[in-house]
Amino acid sequence: MRSVSVIGVGQTKFDEHWELSLRDLIAEASIKAIQDANVGSKDLEAIFGGCMAAGRFIGQEHIGALMADQLGVNPLPAIRCEAACASGGVALRMAYLSIASGAYDVVAVGGVEKMTDVSTEDAAIALAGAGDQEWELFNGATFPSIYALMARRHMHDFGTTEEQMALCAVKNHANGAFNEYAQFRTPFTLEQVMNSGYVAEPLKLLDCSPISDGAASLILCTSEKAKQFTDKQVEIVASTQASDTLSLHDRKTMTGMYGTEVAAKKAYEQAKISPKDVNVLECHDCFTIAQIMALEDLGFCRKGEGGKFVESGGIDKDGEIPTNMSGGLKAVGHPVGASGVREAIDVVRQLRGDAPKETQVADAEIGMSHNVGGSGATVVLHVFKRRF
Ligand code: COA
Secondary structure, three states: OOOEEEEEEEEOOOEOOOOOOHHHHHHHHHHHHHHHHOOOHHHOOEEEEEOOOHHHHHOOOOHHHHHHHHHOOOOOOEEEEOEOEOHHHHHHHHHHHHHHOOOOOEEEEEEEEEOOOOOHHHHHHHHHOOOOOOOOHHHOOOHHHHHHHHHHHHHHHHOOOHHHHHHHHHHHHHHHOOOOOOOOOOOOOHHHHHOOOEEEOOEEHHHEOOOOEEEEEEEEEEHHHHOOOOOOOEEEEEEEEEEOOOOHHHOOOOOOOHHHHHHHHHHHHHHOOOHHHOOEEEOOOOEHHHHHHHHHHOOOOOOOOHHHHHHOOOOOOOOOOOEOOOOHHHHHOOOOOOHHHHHHHHHHHHHHOOOOOOOOOOOOOEEEEEEEEOOOOEEEEEEEEEOO
16 A cells, blocks of 8 residues: 555635535635645546535535536546545545555545535434434434433443533634634633533533534645655555444444444554554544543543543643644534545644644644544544654
């Protein structure tokens, strides 16, 4: 397998973009990444695009071809990847594999979603299609309620508290305040999160990621050729993926994601590192309980101790594993097909030293992005290493 590096990143602000179409979002993010990578469109050989449900949200399918068309790079092959909220992570992994295998030298990765053209109710139903339609959605379970079940069980088994979950939101929103691309830039106090009203008990409004529009893009290149384009190359030293049952009731446990555990074990082996070597983490905090479970499943703290780990400062900028310095899905927003790519971008920014100074982790050399589809039926992990 050949070594692969990220040579360019670009994204739109994540927001409610009433004035922009899906096409506009794709174009803005991709052009920024192409410019950042210093490549010409003639250098690109393929496009891999993550998008979860454009058919449901705006009535548009065939997003791969749309991306190539919109970028004016026909007749390049363009492939849409769909894995619910992990669509972007899977697109990144497919692009990585296409270069590692020797098929291409330079490819573009995109992730996009335009969710706010429909009502919250319709968005919730579209998203719930990523769960088990027959066993979950048919019986009224949307994602806030599915994650609420996981939260309840975590509270029951390990004594995790609503305050500990709320603290994830407080910390992520505090970081997001410095991120110019974030949907929410207002910090919240613990009291505000605790009083924000239940969406699905014990999860409150401010425990949830929002409904968002946005796009994100990366340019990947063989590490050998990357030097032609940039002197700030970031190598992908591990790319792993795992699947689990679609429905929660079929799992051995509701208090963690087996897919994350499996993908993490493989990622640490591939990168020849242990959790202690990771300097910065972007994890998939679609709900605050998801962040607590991710910290445990990725091996940054012991099972059941995620809440205490957050409380004790483990995820802070100067903590054991600075986490979601961007603001995470919670504050940055969660345009579902784009989030996996955006998480990777924020890790790359940290390793390049390009994060806002208030949230930049000093001397970050190794970073990890963690992207989840549904309630854990798909998990994608990437480990990145600074190469300059
Ligand atoms: N975090 C912070 N603020 C939020 C927010 C969030 N997740 N969602 C909405 N807000 C804010 C809005 O900006 C608005 O503020 P304002 O009154 O100052 O303008 C207010 O809260 C109400 O927003 P509204 O859009 O009416 O909320 P809603 O009730 O329609 O939707 C949720 C709120 C939580 C139900 C919705 O965001 C949701 O379903 N989130 C989960 C998405 C999801 O499941 N993703 C997939 C994960 S697997």
